[in-house]
Amino acid sequence: MTTTEVGRSLPRLEARQKVTGHGNYTHNIKLPGMVHAKVFRSTVPHGRILSIDTSDAIALPGVTAVITGQDILKIIPEPYYGPAFHDQPILALDKVRYVGEPVAVVLAEDPRVAAEAAELIFADYEELPAVYDETEAMTSKAIVHDELKPAGTFPDLKHLIGRKDTNIALDFHLKRGDADAAFASAEHVYEHSFQTQQTMHTPFEPLISLAEPGDGRVTIYSASQSPSFARSEVARLLGWPENRVQVKVGHLGGGFGAKLYIKLEALVAALALLVRRPVRLSLSMEEQFYTITKHASTFHIKSAVDKDGRITARKCEVIWNGGAYADIGPRVTQKSGFTATGPYDIESADIDSYALYTNRPPAGALRGFGIPQLVWAYESHTDLIARDLGIDPVEFRRRNILRDGRPHVTGTIMKDAAIDAVLETLAKRMDWDAPFDHGSGTLKRGRGIAIGFKACVSPTTSVASVSVSADGSATLYLSTVDMGQGSDTAMSQIVAEVLAIRTEDVRVINPDTDITPYDMATLGSRSTFHMGNAVRKAAEHAREQLLEMAEKVGLPKKNTLNVPEIFRHAYGMQAGTVIGVGTYIPTYASPDKDGLSDNVTPFWMIGGTGVEVEVDTETGQIKLLKMVNAADMGNPLNPRIVETQLSGAAIMQLGFTVSEEMILDGGQVTNASLADYKIPGIRDIPPHIENHIVEAYTHDGPFGAKGVGESATFGVSPAVAEAIHDACGVRLTKLPMTAEVLYKALHGEQE
Amino acid sequence: MTKRSITFYLNGRPVEAYVSPKDTLVDLLRNLDHFGARESCGQGLCGCCTVLVNGTSVSGCLELAELIEGKNLDTIEGLDAGGELSVVQQAFIDAGAFQCGFCTSGFILMVEQLLDENDSPTPDEARDYLSGNLCRCAAYPEILDAVQLAADKRKSLQKEPA
Ligand code: FES
Ligand code: FES
Numbered sequence: 059m060t061t062t063e064v065g066r067s068l069p070r071l072e073a074r075q076k077v078t079g080h081g082n083y084t085h086n087i088k089l090p091g092m093v094h095a096k097v098f099r100s101t102v103p104h105g106r107i108l109s110i111d112t113s114d115a116i117a118l119p120g121v122t123a124v125i126t127g128q129d130i131l132k133i134i135p136e137p138y139y140g141p142a143f144h145d146q147p148i149l150a151l152d153k154v155r156y157v158g159e160p161v162a163v164v165l166a167e168d169p170r171v172a173a174e175a176a177e178l179i180f181a182d183y184e185e186l187p188a189v190y191d192e193t194e195a196m197t198s199k200a201i202v203h204d205e206l207k208p209a210g211t212f213p214d215l216k217h218l219i220g221r222k223d224t225n226i227a228l229d230f231h232l233k234r235g236d237a238d239a240a241f242a243s244a245e246h247v248y249e250h251s252f253q254t255q256q257t258m259h260t261p262f263e264p265l266i267s268l269a270e271p272g273d274g275r276v277t278i279y280s281a282s283q284s285p286s287f288a289r290s291e292v293a294r295l296l297g298w299p300e301n302r303v304q305v306k307v308g309h310l311g312g313g314f315g316a317k318l319y320i321k322l323e324a325l326v327a328a329l330a331l332l333v334r335r336p337v338r339l340s341l342s343m344e345e346q347f348y349t350i351t352k353h354a355s356t357f358h359i360k361s362a363v364d365k366d367g368r369i370t371a372r373k374c375e376v377i378w379n380g381g382a383y384a385d386i387g388p389r390v391t392q393k394s395g396f397t398a399t400g401p402y403d404i405e406s407a408d409i410d411s412y413a414l415y416t417n418r419p420p421a422g423a424l425r426g427f428g429i430p431q432l433v434w435a436y437e438s439h440t441d442l443i444a445r446d447l448g449i450d451p452v453e454f455r456r457r458n459i460l461r462d463g464r465p466h467v468t469g470t471i472m473k474d475a476a477i478d479a480v481l482e483t484l485a486k487r488m489d490w491d492a493p494f495d496h497g498s499g500t501l502k503r504g505r506g507i508a509i510g511f512k513a514c515v516s517p518t519t520s521v522a523s524v525s526v527s528a529d530g531s532a533t534l535y536l537s538t539v540d541m542g543q544g545s546d547t548a549m550s551q552i553v554a555e556v557l558a559i560r561t562e563d564v565r566v567i568n569p570d571t572d573i574t575p576y577d578m579a580t581l582g583s584r585s586t587f588h589m590g591n592a593v594r595k596a597a598e599h600a601r602e603q604l605l606e607m608a609e610k611v612g613l614p615k616k617n618t619l620n621v622p623e624i625f626r627h628a629y630g631m632q633a634g635t636v637i638g639v640g641t642y643i644p645t646y647a648s649p650d651k652d653g654l655s656d657n658v659t660p661f662w663m664i665g666g667t668g669v670e671v672e673v674d675t676e677t678g679q680i681k682l683l684k685m686v687n688a689a690d691m692g693n694p695l696n697p698r699i700v701e702t703q704l705s706g707a708a709i710m711q712l713g714f715t716v717s718e719e720m721i722l723d724g725g726q727v728t729n730a731s732l733a734d735y736k737i738p739g740i741r742d743i744p745p746h747i748e749n750h751i752v753e754a755y756t757h758d759g760p761f762g763a764k765g766v767g768e769s770a771t772f773g774v775s776p777a778v779a780e781a782i783h784d785a786c787g788v789r790l791t792k793l794p795m796t797a798e799v800l801y802k803a804l805h806g807e808q809e
Numbered sequence: 810m811t812k813r814s815i816t817f818y819l820n821g822r823p824v825e826a827y828v829s830p831k832d833t834l835v836d837l838l839r840n841l842d843h844f845g846a847r848e849s850c851g852q853g854l855c856g857c858c859t860v861l862v863n864g865t866s867v868s869g870c871l872e873l874a875e876l877i878e879g880k881n882l883d884t885i886e887g888l889d890a891g892g893e894l895s896v897v898q899q900a901f902i903d904a905g906a907f908q909c910g911f912c913t914s915g916f917i918l919m920v921e922q923l924l925d926e927n928d929s930p931t932p933d934e935a936r937d938y939l940s941g942n943l944c945r946c947a948a949y950p951e952i953l954d955a956v957q958l959a960a961d962k963r964k965s966l967q968k969e970p971a
Binding site (some may be wrong): 069070072073074075076077078079080081083085086168170259260261262264266278292309310311312314342343349407541542543544632698702703706709731732733738739740741743747 | 821829831839843844845846847849850851852853854855857884885886888889894896897898899902903905908910911912913917931937938939940942943944945947948949951952953
């Protein structure tokens with residue numbers, strides 16, 4: 059199909075706003091009469107609240123109110139929220155479960171007064187034993203939640219209701235074939251364990267929400283990736299119909315999964331309703347570390363390999379450190395867990411994946427929904443097997459790769475998944491078959507390639523509407539949140555393509571739940587596919603109506619619409635509106651009791667990375683010389699934006715690979731600042747970066763497109779580990795791989 | 810906290826404002842509905858709050874507002890005076906040098922300053938100069954492209970005076 063607007067690399071529609079300082083961020087909002095909120099947080103990792111003394115804070119001049127969990131109960135009797143479990147209180151009630159948990163809030167007209175007053179609050183706790191490590195949490199006597207509280211709306215979680223004395227929020231199991239038999243008769247058996255660390259998204263626009271009370275309603279302005287969910291969850295908490303809660307979202311200054319579901323929205327709504335004034339709560343960079351993080355994990359992986367170097371069976375045990383509240387962790391455990399065997403054609407598999415509660419800040423989704431943690435382990439494992447067998451690692455992958463038409467371990471037949479093409483692109487661009495200079499003296503060089511894949515969270519719904527004005531311009535209403543990924547632009551390109559107008563003539567109405575239709579959330583690279591399909595349908599619906607109008611007024615039935623002409627003929631002047639509506643939900647089959655399903659995802663995301671590194675064996679310094687990213691992008695809607703998504707994702711993952719780590723001491727994060735939590739800077743990026751779009755038409759995607767935001771994160775960590783190994787013979791199995799860690803490994807010092 | 814009145818020049822225009830002793834330049838600008846300089850790390854580490862004081866870049870999150878008395882404060886909002894984007898702003902669009910855009914004001918002001926000092930920076934020089942600014946979306950490769958584009962464009966404009 060030849061397209062003119064789809065596939066065009068035009069700049070983001072909001073580009074001009076962003077370079078002139080007029081970006082439409084929630085931070086800019088000021089409401090008349092607004093008060094500022096400052097959160098008072100727990101100083102103990104696990105404890106029963108004995109008392110909260112707010113008297114000094116209240117007495118400080120300029121303080122409007124001090125609110126505790128008990129006050130919240132006055133308007134929300136069951137103040138527990140969460141997307142899968144209703145386990146997180148708006149403010150702590152009987153117990154605190156991590157250092158940094160919100161316990162009370164001060165409101166004041168001057169944000170500095172609020173901050174000063176928050177320091178005057180004193181809480182007394184009876185400390186309880188705490189658990190931080192995910193493996194220890196499996197058997198620990200320290201129990202984070204007295205009772206599991208899964209949201210009753212999900213049939214697959216019902217069996218967990220009321221479960222006691224466990225930190226396992228959810229366990230997911232997949233069983234295919236007879237793995238035990240395969241292991242018993244295997245030529246080779248390999249077994250390894252890998253770990254990842256807890257990290258934070260650090261979106262540069264820190265989390266922020268405002269709430270404005272109205273007459274029997276509340277309006278929430280929030281930097282949220284999921285306005286529809288925020289609305290229904292706040293409505294549920296208040297016991298109100300959804301149409302009395304309005305959630306409005308501007309452009310986000312980064313999200314990466316940090317701004318999903320409910321973060322500050324329920325709190326600001328409750329505060330505003332309690333004090334009957336607009337409330338603004340803006341977190342500091344430090345406070346973000348106490349709000350949402352990425353799962354630390356431990357992955358035990360074991361493979362049976364035959365004499366030809368084919369993997370015949372694999373066992374995976376993945377333990378996810380979910381922190382004190384479940385957030386979306388249980389879904390990560392399931393929906394990513396079933397890909398733990400990797401993009402390989404394996405006959406028999408056992409997967410056990412566990413979501414654990416611990417006394418750490420909660421973990422949720424971060425660019426990849428758990429996939430980077432899995433790929434880190436299975437690709438490191440793959441390289442170690444190839445090394446032992448003496449097979450080239452790319453060749454070993456080729457022998458085992460999962461090709462279209464073959465069943466994934468869930469039983470779903472692979473389709474439109476260019477795994478082999480991604481691998482071959484990387485091999486070619488890395489010049490894999492050419493001789494490689496491993497350096498000399500203390501400067502050693504090495505290289506590695508790794509690939510990964512991801513299923514899309516399913517089933518989820520998107521709805522969009524398009525209104526076409528009589529002058530031929532169009533307005534697109536959707537609840538997809540543009541946090542920098544360029545969705546406003548890509549979605550407008552779809553509308554423009556269908557209506558045969560220019561993308562620049564489409565205006566996007568940013569999420570406002572009073573106006574824009576439902577969307578599950580902007581997460582997991584689902585928007586291009588789901589919302590893209592909804593937008594396409596909405597535009598097609600409008601187009602059909604326009605064609606009918608044309609026919610009625612006797613205009614020639616042409617493929618190219620002349621919209622203004624149609625309206626003029628129909629209404630005798632420039633008047634009228636045509637509204638198209640589109641809804642999309644893909645087909646899906648829930649996994650059975652063995653975790654099997656013949657339709658487990660609407661599409662697969664595939665990405666991989668190749669790197670060359672230089673290691674200074676004296677100091678352990680690791681320098682990336684080259685990074686090649688490749689991903690199956692379907693048919694890219696806007697190749698330029700897609701490419702920046704690739705390098706952005708890969709560089710972010712590079713931070714999680716070589717430097718970023720939240721350090722905890724007695725449950726207290728000790729480096730909750732960009733000073734000590736080192737994210738990649740402009741000097742940390744490899745001097746040579748290539749991004750390759752592997753074009754592979756996605757049959758059910760809008761114009762063949764699929765999601766792109768996370769794919770380039772997958773391969774980075776294991777590729778770097780293999781390159782280090784290739785350079786200096788040391789295998790690191792724990793992230794991050796800092797110079798210090800490598801130095802110790804090289805010089806025989808135990809950590 | 811007692812507020813006092815100060816006067817200064819904001820993007821070339823005289824302004825009077827009331828400030829508290831603890832207000833930073835970011836606070837002051839917010840009160841004047843200028844949102845282009847924004848606080849992220851609040852510690853002088855990311856550069857999202859970059860503004861120019863008497864022509865020199867500073868972290869607006871760390872500078873006390875009171876000290877701007879009588880000085881020139883220039884922000885991203887002043888760059889497209891007359892409605893025309895600066896060469897650097899246009900280069901950022903052409904190179905796709907941002908995603909979320911939260912860091913963009915700071916980067917653009919730094920690149921303006923870089924090119925004023927050095928009309929042909931090498932990529933290494935550009936990296937060094939910009940290393941005080943962070944971008945979580947990691948648009949770094951495209952930012953370096955934008956520096957190159959803007960440098961070339963500025964030079965070609967100098968050659969053919971309008
Ligand atoms: S907010 Fe000022 S440097 Fe980060
Ligand atoms: S573009 Fe998002 S932080 Fe730089």
